[in-house]
Amino acid sequence: MEDEIYDHVSHKHPLSRVPDSARKGENSYVCYGCWRAFLPGEATYGCSRRCGFEWLLHKECMEMPREIMHPFHPSHSLTLALNHSSFKKCAVCEGTDVAGLGYRCSQACDGFWIHMECSEGFEDKDERRPPLAHPSHPQHELRFSKKTRWCPFPCDACGATERGDSYICTLCDYWIHESCALLPSSADFPRHRHSLSLAFSTPREYILNRFDCGVCNTTLPLTRWVYHCHLCSYVVHLNCATSTFVDGENEDAKATDDEKEVTKFPIAVDDMYEEMIRPFVKRQRGQIFVPRDHSKYSFSNHPHRLTFTTFSSVSSSSSSSSQDHYKKNEEDYDEDDFDSILTCDGCTLPIQDKKQTDDEYEHGYMNCNECKYFLHLSCFNLPLFISSLPIHPLKDHNLMLRNAGGKLASWVICYICRSDTNGIYYACTYEECKFIIDIKCASLPNTIKHAAHPRHNYLKLVTDYDFRSGFCENCYWPISQRKEQYICNSCRFCVCGNCVMLPARNKHRLENHALALTYDAYARSPGDFYCSSCEFKMISRRIWMYHCRDCDQSFHPKCFPATSGKYRNINFGTRQYMISSIHDHPLRFQIISKKKRCDLCRDDGYDQPGFQCASCFFVVCKSCGLKHMHV
Template sequence: MEELKNYGHQHPLLMLNEEQLIGNGNGVVDCSRCGEKVSAPCFSCVERCGSYLHKTCAEAPLELNHPFHRHHPLLLLHNPPYTSDTRCVCDFCDETCEKFIYHCSCGLDFHIKCALFSFNIAERNLKELEHVALEDPSFSSKNDGGNLGKCFVCWEPLAMYTYFSLDCGFNLHKKCAELPPKMGHVCHRKHPLLLQFNSERLSCKICQVTRRGGFVYGCSPCKFAIHIECASLFPDIEDKSHQHQFTLFWRQIPNICDACGTKGHHVAYTCGTCSIMVHKKCISLPRIIQHAWHNHRVFHKYFIHNEYFESLNCIWCHEVVDTEHGSYFCADCNVIFHVNCALKEKDWYCIVSQEDEDDKSLDIPVNSITEVLERNDAGEATVIEYFKHKHYLMLSDNIREHGDKCCDGCLLLISTKFYHCSRCDFFLHKSCAELPKMRLIPNHICRGTQFSGLKSIILTSDCMFRCDACWCVSNGFSYKCNECGSHVCLRCITLQYAVKIPGHKHRLFFYYGYEGQCSACGTDFDGAFGCKDCNFHLCPNCVMRPTRVRHKCDKHLLALTYDKINDYAKYHYCDICEEKRDPKHWFYYCETCDTSAHVGCILGKYPFVKLGSTYNEGDHPHPLIFVKKFPYYPECVKCGGPCEDLSLECAEIGCTYIAHWKC
C-alpha cells in the first residue's frame, strides 16, 4: 500500500490495487466524487471512514482548461452553485449532477468523468481508451436488441457504426473519437471552425436545430455553429413526398424556404427541376397529417394556385399564409395552416401513413341520420330516421311553440332549425342530428399513454358522463373512447377555432398560447378566444355559455347579458344569492321582470342534465328520473338530507324513493 496526499479529504488516502481492494472487504463501493462504482487502482481512507476515490477522480485538477471551452476555465466544485430547487444537469451526458462538478461562470456544468473523458478526446489522448476493445456493431446489436443508444459526441445512433463502449458508460463512434479539432468550411470562410461545447446553445446553421448536448464545430466571435454530422458534405437526398432529388447548395444567401415559408440565412437544398429551395429539416416534412382542429386530412403543398383567393389566414395563429410558399391545406374547405403552426404541438396532430393516403373514408364521416324519408323543395331532410331514437323525427323551426325545450344532444335550448318527435319529448338541433357517428382524432391520450395515430371516438347517448374537456356532468350525447371510457360532450367537440358571439361585433379566434384574464368571468386561463381588433378575450367555458336559460327565479327565459343594464351601483346585485355583481362580468337578465343574476347562480352545478329524463344505471328496481324539487325539499333516502339540488325520483306511482344524484 502506498500512502499519498489526501486530495482534499480530511484523512490521508492509500492507493489500493484490485487485490487489496477485495481484501479490504469492500469489493463494491462508490466513488465519493463521481458516485460511480470504484475499480482499482483507487484510493481509500486510512481511517476507514468509508471514503473511496477513483484514481482519475482523486487526481482531477481543481481548475481545468478545456480545449472544447477556451474562454473560461472549468472549476471543480463540491456542490452545484444553484439553489436547492434548481436541477443541475451535465452538459455532456444530460444526467443530473449532484456533487463534485466542473462548473463554468457561463453556465456549463459537467460530471468529473464527463469533463475528463471529453478532455481526453480533445487532447487526442486515445491511449485512455486502449483498455476497451473495438467492438463489432453487428455482434453488439444482437445482444442489445438492436438498440445501441447514441454517440456522446454527435448524438446520432450507434447502430451500423464501429464504436467504443467504455466501462464508465460512454459510447462513441470511432470516427467521432478521431474528429479533427479544427476545420475550414465553405459555409464560413472567414475563420476556422473549432470543435467545442455549444455553451451558447446556438442553433445549427445547416439544419437549424438546437441541441442541449453533444459537440459542434463553431466560431465563437461570429456566433456560428454546425453539428458534427452537418459539417460534412452531404450527397443528394431523395424525399419520398417529392418526385425529384434535392441537392445541397452551399452558398450563403438569404432565402425563403419553399416548404415552410420561413426565412433561411445559410445553406439550403434545391430542386432544379421545380426551382424550389428548402431547409434541410423541411425535406422530411410529413406529406399528410390529421390535425385536431380540422375534420379532414390536410396536405402539404409547396404552392397553392387558386383563382378565388390570393392568401388565407392560418387557423392556428390567424395570420396570413403566403400561398406562394409551403403550407398545409384542405382543398375541400379552403382551410390552411402555416407549416410550423400545424406541427407546433405534437399532441394536436398525427402523420397519416402511406397505407392510409388513398383511404377516402378518413375525409367522409358517416352521418348519424340513418335514413331520409322526406325532403322539401330546397332538398332539406324533413322526416328522418335517427340511429339513437326509435321514432321518426320531423324538421321544424317553430321556436315559439318549442322554444323552452332542450336539445337532447347538446342540452342547450332549441334554436334555429331542429328535429322533434311527435310521440315523445325528444328534440335535436339539425346540426346535432347531422354529426357523424364516429370521429377520428389524432394522438388521443388513452389510459395514461399517448396513442400515436388516429383514434376513433363513437357518438353515444346511453349514460351519465363527465366531459373530459369542460368537466361538466351531462346526460346528453357525447363522443366516447371505447378503450378508456373517456367522453367529450357535443358542445366541446363542435367548438370551432373561430366563433361569433352576441355582444361582440367581431369574430373571435382561438389562440392556443394566450395567457390572461377572461373578459366575461375574470378568471385566469391558458388558451383563449380573442378578438384581433379589440382587447377582448374569453375562456372556452364562457364562449360555450347558453345564451338563453330557464330558471325557477323567473317565469320567462333569461338572456346572457354582456352590457351594463343600469349604471347605478345599488342595482349591481344578484337576485338569487343577493350578493354584489361585478358590472364588468356577464350575467343572466330578464328584461320583462328586471331580474339579474350571476351566471353560476343561474346555471348551478348541473346545467347540462335534462330534467325528466330517465336514469338507467342505479340499483333501484323501478325507473328513476332526474328532478329538482321545488318549493319543498323531501329527504334523501340515502343520507337523510334535503334534496335541494339535482335528485333522482322514482317514476313508479306510489313509490316515494328520492335521492341526491351524488348519493
C-alpha cells in the first residue's frame, strides 16, 4: 500500500508516501491542505519523483473528493484546486484566507473559494438524495454487506482499516463498519462527565481552535466521525471515546529514572528558586561556595562588597517587616506584595528561609549594607561565563553575566519569557547576537512535566537538532520562529518558555484568595469567559487563565503584571522616594493600582510601573517620576 502512487490536482507529478527521513525544507512540516503539523510517523504524501516540490499532504487531505456540491453555492459544483497565486477569503467562515488546497467554483463565480475543512455537508456531483437511512449519509440508503470487501478498507466513520461486516452505498463508494453504523447519537462514556454527541465530521470550532483529541492528543480528522460535548468543547475520536487507557500509565512504565525526577510545572513562585535556580547553579559550578557569616566578599556585578547574613541572625535581631519575608506563605502573596518583601536583585524572586533538604549550608543570603542590595546564595555563585545553554545551543556563542543597571532604568527584555528585567542576566558575547536571558529562564531544565499535558508527561526542550513546526498550546506563538519551546514526542503538544514560566498560583487585588492556573476551565463551565480585571473576552476557550470555580472569576495571566505579566522579572524594591517638586509625601515605586491616569501627564498608567503614594491617591507614571527625580 505504501508503494502506491496517486494523481492529484495539486502537482503535475503523482504523489507517493514520503518517509520522515526524506522531508526537506521548512515547508515539509505542515500539510498544505489543513495547515496542521505532521506528527512523527504520520503518513505523508509528496512528489513521487522528488522534483523539488516541498509541500506534503496528510493521506486524508489527499483523498478529499475532487468535486463536491455545497449549500453555500448550490448553482455550481466546487472543484478541489491549489491556490498559489493570491489569497482568497473563505466564503463560509469569512475568517482567514484560503491558502494551499481549497474548493473553488468550477465556473469561477466571483472567485468563490472555501477551506477544505469548511466543506462539511458536501454531496457528490449530480447525485440525488433518496430517503434517509443513516444520518451520516443522507444522499442514499446504505446496504448491509457481509464481508464483501476481502482486502482491508478504510472506514468512512472511524478511518480504521479492517475486514468485517459493513454498510455501503454502492453509488458513492461510501463504506462504514457495522459497529460504527450502530453507534448511538449520544452516549455517556467513562472518560467524561457529560453525555457526548456523535458528529459525522469534526465541527469547525475544533479545527479553528486547533483542538486535538482529548484522549490521545493527536490530529482530529476533517471528515471522520467524532464524539464531542456541546457544554465544554471536549472532542475525541470514536475509538478513544471508549478507550480504557489510564492517563500516563505507559509513559511512566517507559520513563527512565532521570525522567521520573524531572521538574514539575507550573511551579509556585515560592519554589522557583529551590526547584530551578539552585539546581542550575549546581550543574554549572559543581559546588556552591558558602561564605562565612558576616564576612565581606566581592561580586562581579556589584560595586560594593557583600556580607553573608544568616536567617537565624536576622530573626533574632530584627523585627522589621522587610526581614519577615520568609515567614510568608504563598497563599498570602498578592501581586502588589512583591514590591514590599525582601527580593533577590539577581533572579528577582523572594528571599525566604525554607526547611533545608539536601543543602544544609544555604541558610542565609548576601546583602550590601550600603545600598540594600540582596542576593540568594546560589545567585551569588552564578558563573560569570557560560560556554553554552541548551536553550541557546549556538556554537562559539558564550554567555556572560551582566547587570541591568538599576531598579528604575536600564531594563532589558528576556528573549525567552519576553518580559522586562532589572536583575542580573546572561547576554551572548557574540557581537551580532542579541540573545538575552534572565536567570529564571536560564535555569529551565531540558525535560519537564507539565500539568497542562497529563496524557504524555514528559516534554523535551526544542533545540536545533530536534526542531519541528507547531504552535504553543496556550498563546499560539509559532514554534517555527523560536527555539525555546517544550514539545511532546508522542503528540503535537508544545508550550513556549513564556507560558512554562507562569506561576502555579496568583492572587489579584480584586480577590480575597489565590487563584490556580487553569487549563481546562471550559470543561466545567460552559459559555464564554471574561477577564475580571480588563473585562475582555478570553480569545479562546482553551486559553490558560487564573480561575476560581467557586466564585466564577477569571483573569488573564498578563493582568497580574508583577507576577505573571510583562513585569514579572522586575524587582521594585522597598525604597521610598522623595520627589518634592511634584509631591509632599514619600512615593513607592510599584505597579500603579490606585488610579487609571498619571496625575501629571494624564496618560493611562494603570497596571504599569510608576510611583504611588501610600498616604493619598497621588500617582505618576514611571517616565514622569524619573523626569522630576533628576530636576
